[in-house]
Amino acid sequence: MSETIDFTPLTAADREPIARLLHRALVHWYESRLGQGERFGDSHDPFTLFPDVYEALDPGECVTARTASGEIIGVCFSHERETHVAIGIVATAPDAGGRGIAKNMVSLVLVKARRLGKPARLVSSLLNLDSFSLYTRLGFVPGALFQDMLITVPGNGLLAAAPTGIEQVREAVWADVPRLADFEQALQGIRREKDFTCFIRNEIGAWRVLVSEAADGSVNGFLAMSIHPSCTMIGPGVAADEKTALRLLWKALDGLRDKTLVFLVPCAATTVVRSAYAWGARNVELHVAQSTAPVTGAKGIVFPTFLPESS
Numbered sequence: 414m415s416e417t418i419d420f421t422p423l424t425a426a427d428r429e430p431i432a433r434l435l436h437r438a439l440v441h442w443y444e445s446r447l448g449q450g451e452r453f454g455d456s457h458d459p460f461t462l463f464p465d466v467y468e469a470l471d472p473g474e475c476v477t478a479r480t481a482s483g484e485i486i487g488v489c490f491s492h493e494r495e496t497h498v499a500i501g502i503v504a505t506a507p508d509a510g511g512r513g514i515a516k517n518m519v520s521l522v523l524v525k526a527r528r529l530g531k532p533a534r535l536v537s538s539l540l541n542l543d544s545f546s547l548y549t550r551l552g553f554v555p556g557a558l559f560q561d562m563l564i565t566v567p568g569n570g571l572l573a574a575a576p577t578g579i580e581q582v583r584e585a586v587w588a589d590v591p592r593l594a595d596f597e598q599a600l601q602g603i604r605r606e607k608d609f610t611c612f613i614r615n616e617i618g619a620w621r622v623l624v625s626e627a628a629d630g631s632v633n634g635f636l637a638m639s640i641h642p643s644c645t646m647i648g649p650g651v652a653a654d655e656k657t658a659l660r661l662l663w664k665a666l667d668g669l670r671d672k673t674l675v676f677l678v679p680c681a682a683t684t685v686v687r688s689a690y691a692w693g694a695r696n697v698e699l700h701v702a703q704s705t706a707p708v709t710g711a712k713g714i715v716f717p718t719f720l721p722e723s724s
């Protein structure tokens with residue numbers, strides 16, 4: 414890079430330029446590589462939700478790249494959690510690509526993670542060799558595979574009847590926050606209580622959280638979802654087994670009638686995947702969990718998301 418680029422935190426004033434950058438970078442990349450730019454719509458407005466959510470969770474943690482004149486040409490969403498540092502969407506302005514900007518931004522997050530003694534985690538697209546390579550060159554190791562499934566929920570609900578045991582699923586309440594965090598930590602080895610606090614406090618009006626309880630009252634699954642008009646998406650969530658995952662997913666979709674949305678499910682969760690096909694879902698992308706220090710022995714069925722990233 415010949416010109417000077419500054420790598421600085423995101424501020425409240427960056428909301429609009431960041432939304433424009435995200436929209437432009439995603440449309441450009443997906444249109445030029447896959448002919449799928451239309452997936453991201455024709456307005457940057459919905460993308461203001463990303464800086465809004467991240468700044469509500471962890472003000473000042475995301476990294477931007479700026480030219481000497483102050484133009485934002487890169488962003489890397491990130492935040493520190495109890496057990497790890499999570500990385501969300503990374504984007505470089507199309508005309509600034511290939512100059513190491515994304516690498517610099519992610520490297521800054523990795524420096525922070527090393528300083529904190531925590532692994533860094535993310536979920537990356539398998540259709541996007543640029544980002545897959547960016548992360549693996551920086552030391553991330555791919556793990557579980559997920560399929561992104563697109564579904565339009567009919568106005569009168571899913572064609573399939575509710576799975577048996579659906580009565581185990583209810584809306585989460587404030588007292589569930591530490592229970593969800595404990596449950597995820599026991600199964601997945603990661604903890605992010607602050608996210609659950611943010612979802613249930615719901616100041617942005619973007620979230621709904623379902624929880625499932627076993628007969629003895631213990632948590633055996635939960636599923637959050639973004640219900641904001643700018644982004645309808647299911648996740649994050651974890652379930653102890655496929656039956657519980659299916660109940661949570663059915664209940665979440667049943668509450669999203671007339672909506673078209675994407676959810677990610679583990680490719681290995683064959684019962685959930687087959688049910689989703691039967692409900693009319695179609696694959697639109699593949700993602701892989703990546704970490705600088707994969708958790709060994711993780712259990713359960715995971716539903717990742719991108720808002721906020723849920724690695």
Ligand SMILES: CC(C)(COP(=O)(O)OP(=O)(O)OC[C@H]1O[C@@H](n2cnc3c(N)ncnc32)[C@H](O)[C@@H]1OP(=O)(O)O)[C@@H](O)C(=O)NCCC(=O)NCCS
Nearest residue numbers: 438442502503504505510511512513514515516544546547
């Ligand atoms: C993906 C994206 C962020 C990359 O940004 P960028 O600033 O152009 O990336 P960089 O210039 O920092 O280069 C990334 C690294 O990946 C490497 N790389 C890219 N493609 C590669 C390949 N096929 N094999 C090996 N390495 C590859 C580059 O060589 C570079 O590493 P190096 O500097 O050690 O050589 C950018 O294309 C973008 O914004 N895309 C749209 C948004 C998006 O899809 N984001 C990712 C998912 S959230």
